Amino acid sequence: MKNWGIQTRILILALAPAIVVAGALSIYFVLALLADLDRDLRDQGLGLGRQLAAIAEYSAYSGDRQALNSIALAALEESHVNSVEVYDQNGDALAASGALPPSLNPLPDASQSVVIHESLDHLRIAAPVLRHRLEAQDPFLADSPTAGPGELPPLLGWVVVEMSRQALDARRKETMVFTLALMLLTVAATSLLAMVLVRQVSRPIIRLERAVDRIRTGHLNLQLPADSGGELQRLEEGFNTMARALQEARGNLEGKIHEATRELERKRQEAERSSLAKSRFLAAASHDLRQPLHALNLFAADLKNNASDPDQQKLAGQIGTSILSMSELLDALLNISRIDVAGVSPQYEVMSLQALFERLRHTFAREAESRGLRLRFRPTQAWIQGDPALLERLLGNLLTNALRYTERGSILVVARQRRQGWRLEVRDSGSGIAPEHQQAVFEEFFQVGNAEREQGKGLGLGLAIVDRLAKAMEVPLELRSALGRGSTFALLLPAADPQEAGAGATEQVPTVALLTHGAGYMEATANQIMGWLQDWGFHCRRVESAEGGLRLAAVPEESGDAPFLWLAVGNPESLSPLLDAGAGHPAVVITPDAQSPDAPWFTLSHPVRPAKLRALLLRLRDEWEDAKADAKP
Template identity: 50%
Template sequence: MKNWGIRTRVLLLALLPAVAIAVLLAGYMAWRIAADSERDLRNYGHGLARQLAAVSEFSTYSGDRETLRKIAIAALDESYVTAAAVFDDQGMPIAASGALPSPLKTLPLSRAPFLLDNDDERLLFIAPVVLHRYDVSDPFLSESTAPVWPAQAATIGWVTLELTRAAAQKRKQEAIFFTLLSSLAVVLIGGIMAFILGRQVTRPILRLENTVARIQAGDLGARVPPDSGGDLQRLEEGMNAMAQALHDNRELLEARVRAATSALEDKKNEAERASVAKSRFLAAASHDLRQPLHALSLFAADLRHEAVTPPQRRLAGQINDSVRGISELLDALLDVSRLDVAGVTPLAIGQPLAETFRHLEAGFARSAAAKSLRLRCRPTRLQVTTDPALLERLLGNLLTNAIRYTESGSVLVAARRRGDRVRIEVRDSGIGIAAEHRHAIFEEFYQIGNTARELGQGLGLGLAIVSRLARILGTRIEVRSAPGRGSVFALDLPLATADSVREETQRNAPAPHREPQLLLLGARNPELESAEQLAATWGYASAWAEDAKAGAADAPRAQAFVALGFADEIAPATIESLRARGAGIILLGTGTEEAPAGAHGLRLPLRPAKLRALLAQLLTESARA
């Protein structure tokens, strides 16, 4: 019933009383007809039997069987009578409307008619034939020659009368049928009236419902014709007034929203322009400051070499530290501005993660060992579709943070497959990150516990660069951490397809032989191998010289090249020999301000962007020399 509509409920409410009354009246009338029919049939039988007994009195007394037979046959003309018989005072049949019946088994004692037998098909009545007492002084009797009757009434015989129920049942059925037909007509008329009245009541309500539905769907121009009259018309007028008020309020709100949206759009555009201008300014400033800063680092290095007294050396060291901090800050700002403004387009190719992990392990092994940390890159055969340089830079920044904020334990880089994706994780056992800082750590210059902005604790730009690199690679960084229990930084990348792997294989196919542009000095080790692979990616040919001194002596004079090795393995004489041949010199494990004159330093872990920029610069200078 909860799902019934208003029209069904009103129709049911109007029709149900009429149906109930009709059913009750029909049942009552059928019961009354059945009861009255039975009573009338019995009264009729009693009366007819009494009359038949009265008519048969004289003939029974005189023994006139023929007359009694005629009387019995005449009784058949009455309604419902199927048989009549007359018995003497001993219960023996003396006349009947048909064949003589059996004698009466038991003589009744009653002096009044009564029902002798009753079943579903007939009623059998019996009445005594009584010889009434007459006054002997009656002149008519005194002159009569007939036998003298007894002075007192006596039972001289019996009359039986059989009535059928068939005709009575038929009349009863006809009466019940007429009653039911009348009740059905009453119900039908009541239903029609209920439908008409219900429609008059529900039509305005249904129109209201339809209008409410249209308003709910957003059509505030919907209206109800106010023509129902009475209370319903006032309700319709109220509905129309409410719809008009909603329509006016919506137009007002839309106007306000448009104005607010326009203002917000202007503010947004202004903020975006300011952000782009800031990024461009930082990029330009960082780039323009790079050359004087490079010169300043050279001057600081010369000053350190020229310092004689301990105060002079201490001052020179402080100047070198300050120059190094400014250089790192400018590099980080340049990276951020380049990612924000330059619109870096990633190169999506198939990249074996084993190669990326090997580069990372080679670049960060010394930094981890310096803090007695165990750095592990779990072996894997998985390959991803991504930009190898950007991915290595992203993971390198995560490793830098992991090593910086881990005092003991280990740092792990691992990858595992998840369907058609590969999940890469950088785990550490460091100090951990509280939940309230997990989103803010990706903002620029945000550092936990470094309110004094000490350079030794970083610049607060590493994770900001990670966030931008992840966005460029089409992924996001997930963080799981707890204070004192370490941190896990994770990202998902698409699993490399066979086509992308084939394309990368063809791209990395051996190039035709050409003169080396990068001379690697010293024994083979992970850091130098990583530099060789990066240089090959950028299109530079490399050569090895395990003996730095011999390699410097055999280096070609007409070819522009750059020598790269560890600062603690290359003697000053070797550096002078390489300079004499016009070679650029890069020393790993030291800063430019600490490197000897004419050499450039790159601190570990090795940063691919710095190495690439320095190689291009030194090869250009070597070619000019």
């Protein structure tokens, strides 16, 4: 009923009482008429029986069967009479309008006319034939016994009349048909009047409903004709007033919105220009400061090497630590400003996660060992679709963050297969992140528990860069963490078939083997150069012993792990075992000492200029790639 329209409701409201009243009256009158018909038939039968009993009194007393038969046959002329039978006082048949029936059993009441049998198609009535006192001069009757005053007359017999109900059934059907037709006619007339009422009442309401729908769609200039009269007309006039008010209010609101939109757009453009200018300033400042900072780092290293007493060495070490922190800050600022200013355009290709794990292992194994942590990479056969450089940079920042905030325990890097691809997880057993901080850690310069901005706890840019790189690669980034239970950073990467790996997938990231052992090794300069190599798109692999270098030199070129270049910072002697073993890769030495022009390596003076080192590495990389291309069949 809730979904019925107003027309249906008004129609039902008008028709329902009329139908109920018409039906009730029809049923009442039909039942009353049927009862009257049945009573009339019963009364007719009782009256006819008494008349026939009076007529048959003399014939029954005299035993004149012929006269009795004549009386029975004559009674058939009456309507609704099926048969007439005459019985004596013992119930034996004396006469009948048809064949003589059997004896009457049981005997009816002798005092009055009664119904002795009743069925759906007939009615049998018995009337007693009594001898009454007659004032006649008939000598035959004069000596007959008669009833005295107050006595029941002597019984002579019974007259039984059978009345037919067939005609009564026909009258009943006619009555019901007439009553039903009358009720239908009443309902039809009521329906016609109800429809007229519905149209007069519902038309203005429906018109208002449609107008409200148009108002809802924005046609506020709509006006209705106020011609319905009465309350409906006042409702239409109120609707028109409301529509005009809404139209005026919308015009005012649109003007304010338009003005506010222009103001917001202006402020947005100013904010974007300010943000872009800030990013450009940071990028330019970071880039311009790197060269003098690098020179300052080299001078601090020389100061430490030339320090004559422990106090000077301690001071030189503190200067070097401060310079290293400043260098990390500039590197982070340069990285995030490059992403904001120039954006990131991922170069997707089919790549092996195991090869990526190996590169990350070589990069971070030494730092994890120095912190007393266990760094584990679970072996995997996963192949994914991704940008190798961006993904390595993203995972590198996650590992750096994990190493910084894990005091004891382990760090696990694992790839798990899911229906949508491969879920790459970096887990640590660090202090964890509270739920209220798990969104803010991806903002610039936000750090949990480092309000004093201690240098050893980073700068708060690593996870911001991770978030930007994940969005650039359109990779979902998930963080699950709890205080005291460590953190898990997860990426969902699309799976790829290794059979689909083409030239782009087999292309290797150039690896530079940095020799970090031997006399003269300058660690501070080497750390600075490692940051440059990462920015220039090279993968840096630390070689911490002569044996490790020999093993690396024996790695086949097609494995993807072989370096294309050996780099020594202040320790050219570490190259000798490799060259003696026949390592065919070029070598670069950065040293403040003079070198023989016949030395089998490229020599750059210390402190080295970044542009000069980069130009040399790019040239050697191009020669290495050309040699690989020529070697292919």
